[in-house]
Amino acid sequence: MNDLKFTTAGEYMSSPKVYEENIDYELTPASDNEYGWNVRILVGPFVETVIRFGNLAANEKEGHLSFNFKVIQSPDPDLTENDESLQKEAGNILNSIIERGLKDGSVLTTERKKN
Numbered sequence: 001m002n003d004l005k006f007t008t009a010g011e012y013m014s015s016p017k018v019y020e021e022n023i024d025y026e027l028t029p030a031s032d033n034e035y036g037w038n039v040r041i042l043v044g045p046f047v048e049t050v051i052r053f054g055n056l057a058a059n060e061k062e063g064h065l066s067f068n069f070k071v072i073q074s075p076d077p078d079l080t081e082n083d084e085s086l087q088k089e090a091g092n093i094l095n096s097i098i099e100r101g102l103k104d105g106s107v108l109t110t111e112r113k114k115n
Contacts, residue, residue, distance in 0.1 A: 019096035027097075038072055039093060046089055049074040053094060067094055 030036045040050045054068040101107025
């Protein structure tokens with residue numbers, strides 16, 4: 001599967017719903033031969049879909065966060081990263097993960113050094 005890049009700007013970040021770990025989604029370790037975590041969606045139109053986020057990048061000039069993800073498995077065999085509703089759902093879940101991590105200290109931010 002191809003990793004595609006999306007942004008959390010605009011409507012990706014405007015959802016009034018607050019996503020909660022172990023209620024709306026759960027984090028599970030990736031398989032033994034890969035690093036990272038999978039996200040299994042527990043509710044809504046993508047229930048039991050598992051995605052994995054790839055790279056995250058802050059774009060300070062445009063004020064948004066770019067990310068990529070791929071669908072690991074889904075009950076819908078036709079579901080891909082190109083589905084705009086899934087892109088929005090992934091962006092909202094990622095926002096929730098980052099916000100929680102910033103609050104509990106499990107996500108740290110650092111400034112990039114300019115060359």
